Amino acid sequence: MPAGSNKKRERQYEHIKDNAKQYGSSEGRAEEIAARTVNKERARSGESKQASKVSTRDPKSAPQRGGERSHSGPQGPTKDQLYEEAKKKHVDGRSQMNKEQLRRALGR
Structure with a gap:
């Protein structure tokens, strides 16, 4: 305490x-x-x-x-966070993708 x-x-x-x-x-x-x-x-x-x-x-x-900054709220993770996750998973064409495309490519 x-x-x-x-x-x-x-x-x-x-x-x-x-x-x-x-x-x-x-x-x-x-x-x-x-x-x-x-x-x-x-x-x-x-x-x-x-x-x-x-x-x-x-x-x-x-x-x-109430968790607004937890990146799990209504908008979810940022594009940069999705990009970094895609980079770790070696997603092809990630640099040309927008946020929604990254989200789909990662299966979200």
């Missing part, structure tokens, strides 16, 4: 950690996810001594974003 936290943040940390473990993360990874999330929330609400610009200026908090 991050130092200097209150009871609410401790409960939030445990809840996030438990959920991460439930979804298959290792103990260490679950702790990291929980600590980063709680620290960001603390920075956004002014509870921490230091805060990065990203933490304080992000338009939505992590729970409000």
Whole structure:
């Protein structure tokens, strides 16, 4: 648990950690996810001594974003991500393909 936290943040940390473990993360990874999330929330609400610009200026908090940046939302992975996957799978003609063509070539 991050130092200097209150009871609410401790409960939030445990809840996030438990959920991460439930979804298959290792103990260490679950702790990291929980600590980063709680620290960001603390920075956004002014509870921490230091805060990065990203933490304080992000338009939505992590729970409000709800995975918007996970690349599994409505639009899925970016064209660059699809291209890199196609490159690893040695898909011919990938440099001439658009996003939809890459998606089809990869079987998505």
